[in-house]
Every structure is written in structure tokens, then in C-alpha cells.
Amino acid sequence: MPTVTMTVNGQQVSRDVEPRTLLVQFLREELGLTGTHVGCDTSQCGACVVHVDGTSVKACTALAMQADGSEVTTIEGLANNGELHPMQAAFKEHHGLQCGFCTPGMVMSAVDLLKRNPDPDEDTIRHWLEGNICRCTGYHNIVKAIQHAAKEMRG
Amino acid sequence: MYGFEYHKPSSLDEAAKLLADNEEASLIAGGHTLLPTMKQRLAAPSAIVDLGGIADLKGIREEGGNIVVGAITTHDAVAGSDVVQAKIPAMARLAGGIGDPQVRNRGTIGGSIANNDPAADYPAGLVGLGAIVRTNKREIPADDFFVALFETALEEGEIVKEVSFPVPEKAGYAKFHNPASRYAIVGVFVSRGPQGVRVAVTGAGPCVFRVKEMEDALSGNWSADALKGITVPEDELNADLHASAEYRAHLVGVMARRAVQAATA
Numbered sequence: 288m289p290t291v292t293m294t295v296n297g298q299q300v301s302r303d304v305e306p307r308t309l310l311v312q313f314l315r316e317e318l319g320l321t322g323t324h325v326g327c328d329t330s331q332c333g334a335c336v337v338h339v340d341g342t343s344v345k346a347c348t349a350l351a352m353q354a355d356g357s358e359v360t361t362i363e364g365l366a367n368n369g370e371l372h373p374m375q376a377a378f379k380e381h382h383g384l385q386c387g388f389c390t391p392g393m394v395m396s397a398v399d400l401l402k403r404n405p406d407p408d409e410d411t412i413r414h415w416l417e418g419n420i421c422r423c424t425g426y427h428n429i430v431k432a433i434q435h436a437a438k439e440m441r442g
Numbered sequence: 443m444y445g446f447e448y449h450k451p452s453s454l455d456e457a458a459k460l461l462a463d464n465e466e467a468s469l470i471a472g473g474h475t476l477l478p479t480m481k482q483r484l485a486a487p488s489a490i491v492d493l494g495g496i497a498d499l500k501g502i503r504e505e506g507g508n509i510v511v512g513a514i515t516t517h518d519a520v521a522g523s524d525v526v527q528a529k530i531p532a533m534a535r536l537a538g539g540i541g542d543p544q545v546r547n548r549g550t551i552g553g554s555i556a557n558n559d560p561a562a563d564y565p566a567g568l569v570g571l572g573a574i575v576r577t578n579k580r581e582i583p584a585d586d587f588f589v590a591l592f593e594t595a596l597e598e599g600e601i602v603k604e605v606s607f608p609v610p611e612k613a614g615y616a617k618f619h620n621p622a623s624r625y626a627i628v629g630v631f632v633s634r635g636p637q638g639v640r641v642a643v644t645g646a647g648p649c650v651f652r653v654k655e656m657e658d659a660l661s662g663n664w665s666a667d668a669l670k671g672i673t674v675p676e677d678e679l680n681a682d683l684h685a686s687a688e689y690r691a692h693l694v695g696v697m698a699r700r701a702v703q704a705a706t707a
Binding site: 289305306307309328329330331333336342343344345348349350352353355396399400415417418419 | 443444445446447448450470473474477478480481490492494518541542543544545547548622623624
């Protein structure tokens with residue numbers, strides 16, 4: 288089996304894997320980082336969104352081998368010394384979740400949006416979330432949370 | 443997904459050799475079509491040749507008045523490119539309307555055109571501008587590249603290297619998308635430029651096609667009004683649960699007019 292090496296949440300990890308191992312399987316099953324969820328497994332729902340080299344991707348539709356040598360950030364890597372990332376705090380504050388299944392992907396996707404556009408309007412946020420499906424909230428509080436986080440992060 | 447060998451070559455020659463040595467090998471770029479297909483066991487390649495390590499295949503440049511996009515350039519990179527936005531804004535909008543942000547961060551132009559999904563956006567862009575596809579072996583005009591449903595002119599062992607787009611005077615793209623997948627139920631790309639007037643339709647038929655009657659009408663009078671009354675025959679159009687052939691034929695006219703209205707210099 289080939290060896291895959293990547294930096295996950297700041298720590299270098301190396302494992303022998305079958306080439307068919309998906310990035311999301313690698314994170315969940317090899318590394319035990321189960322915050323990244325598998326929803327549809329067809330790159331529609333966005334529950335598995337993580338960052339690879341700074342951009343959001345669906346980890347169900349990438350091979351672990353394709354991330355060899357990359358920097359990967361999962362939901363577990365966002366908080367800093369036990370302090371929630373402003374996006375996580377905003378989701379909590381604005382009740383941007385109900386069952387929570389889509390939340391890790393929503394948060395990771397939203398963090399990528401604010402990197403590109405620190406002050407997105409509501410339309411931009413809703414458009415950006417096309418690849419993240421939530422079946423509980425109707426998106427309303429998710430959008431509010433992202434707007435709030437944007438404000439916080441702009442300072 | 444069945445097991446396979448994984449290879450990551452660092453040059454196009456090495457990739458071509460791996461393809462030649464592994465009869466059942468598949469190329470992978472963004473993997474956003476191949477991996478779902480493999481999960482459904484509709485494809486079971488013996489080996490995967492990952493093009494992600496070939497630096498030459500990535501990037502956008504201007505060359506002799508054309509815009510050249512490397513095969514593994516992502517949709518997001520095309521949509522966000524200053525040079526594409528300045529020279530062919532319709533192409534930037536087309537790329538920015540594919541899938542969703544995460545799909546655009548992975549999916550590539552080369553992967554899209556080599557797959558030739560009947561509902562993909564890029565085939566309309568390439569044919570609508572009269573682009574040239576450069577492979578490791580030759581140059582193929584877009585008109586000859588897209589052959590039939592999921593079929594291209596690519597031969598065994600042939601790899602898309604880059605796509606060269608002529609810069610149009612005007613170009614526009616309008617798409618009626620499937621709200622779940624964002625694929626085109628019908629998409630129409632129109633342009634006027636060095637390749638004359640072009641009208642290319644995706645999503646409606648089994649493969650991208652041009653509408654000569656619309657091209658002739660727009661050559662005489664570049665306006666949405668010039669397209670009034672021009673219809674496409676519905677006999678060979680797709681029909682599925684999303685739209686009947688009759689509806690798709692109707693949408694071709696609507697999207698063509700919107701594309702002309704949206705066309706910018």
C-alpha cells in the first residue's frame with residue numbers, strides 16, 4: 288500500500304492506505320476526526336467540506352492520495368486553544384443549527400467564503416451555500432450567523 | 443469503489459507512458475465525475491493516473507491574442523481570473539456558474555471537456571467561441587472535439603493539455619440550470635469575433651451543437667430580436683424527468699435571446 292503524508296490541523300500525519308481511500312474516510316477512520324461528516328457521498332450535500340491548501344472541498348469526492356503533501360483543516364482544527372472560531376461562536380449564538388449534521392460543512396464552507404469576501408451580502412451568502420444542504424433550519428439562522436461572524440472577523 | 447493502482451506522474455510524457463502501459467487506466471484531475479462514477483461501479487479502472495502533479499497543465503495565460511487555459515485549471519480559477527474576466531467575461535461567468543463553490547474548487551476544464559457530459563457548460567463555451575483543444579499529440583478544433591454523448595475525438599492515450607480561446611468582440615452565456623445539480627437543462631453560448639458568429643447549445647441534445655439559422659440571423663443583426671421565431675427541431679433533443687424535448691426546444695430560443703442580451707464586449 289502506498290504511503291500518504293499530509294498536514295492535518297497543523298500536525299503532520301503519515302499512513303499506508305489503499306489508493307481507493309477517500310479523503311473523508313482517511314480523516315474519519317484513520318485519524319478519528321469524525322467531525323467531518325458523510326452525508327450524500329455524491330458531492331451534493333456539503334456535510335464533508337474541509338479545507339485543502341486553504342480552499343473548501345468536498346472530502347467525499349477526493350482521494351486521500353490526491354491530498355498527499357497538502358495542508359488539510361477540518362472542523363476540529365478551527366478552534367484555537369479551546370476558544371471557538373468566530374464562525375463556530377456565531378453559529379452557536381444565532382442558533383444556526385438544529386440537528387447539527389450539516390454544521391461542520393456549513394462552518395468550513397462559510398470560513399472559505401469570508402476569506403474571499405470579508406463582507407458578503409445576504410444574496411452572496413445564500414448563493415455560496417448552494418453546495419451545503421441543511422434540512423432543518425431553512426438556512427435563515429445560518430445566514431444570520433455568517434453575517435454576524437463576518438462582522439466580528441472584520442473587527 | 444473497486445481497488446486500483448495510483449500513479450502521480452510529474453510530466454505529460456510520463457502520464458502518456460502510464461496510460462499506454464495500463465490498458466484499463468483512467469486519468470484523474472479534479473475527480474468530480476470519475477470518483478462518483480467509480481463509487482457507483484460504473485467505472486472500474488485498473489489504475490488511476492493523477493494529473494495533479496504536472497505543473498505545466500495548470501494556469502491561464504495570454505498568447506498571441508488568445509487566452510490559453512491549462513487542462514487542470516479549476517473552474518474557480520477560470521471564474522476568478524483577471525485576464526478571463528477582462529477578455530472573455532462570458533467565460534468567467536460560465537465557469538463561475540458550474541456546480542457549487544466546492545465543486546468549482548476541484549473540477550477542471552480538461553476533465554469537463556474530456557468527459558463531454560451532454561449537460562456540461564464548457565462544451566458550449568468552447569464551441570461557442572471556436573476554441574482549439576491542444577492535446578499531447580495534436581490540435582483539435584472544438585467543432586470536431588465533441589463527437590457524441592460522452593464521446594470526444596480523443597484517441598487512446600491522448601491527453602488534453604490546454605484549451606486556446608480566441609478573444610471575441612462580444613460573447614454571452616445563459617443557462618437554465620437544474621436546481622439540484624446546477625447542470626444545464628439548456629445552456630446557450632453566443633459570440634461574435636474572429637470565428638464569426640457562433641451559437642452553441644448544451645444540455646438540450648445528446649451533445650453540444652450549433653444553430654446555423656441563429657448564427658445567420660445574428661450575423662445580419664446582432665440583437666435578441668433577430669432570433670425571434672427561430673426554432674430548433676425537437677426530434678433529437680433530450681427528454682427526461684426534468685424537461686421534455688418540446689420544453690428544451692423552447693428553452694433554446696429563450697436562452698439564446700438571453701445570451702445575446704447578456705453579451706458584453
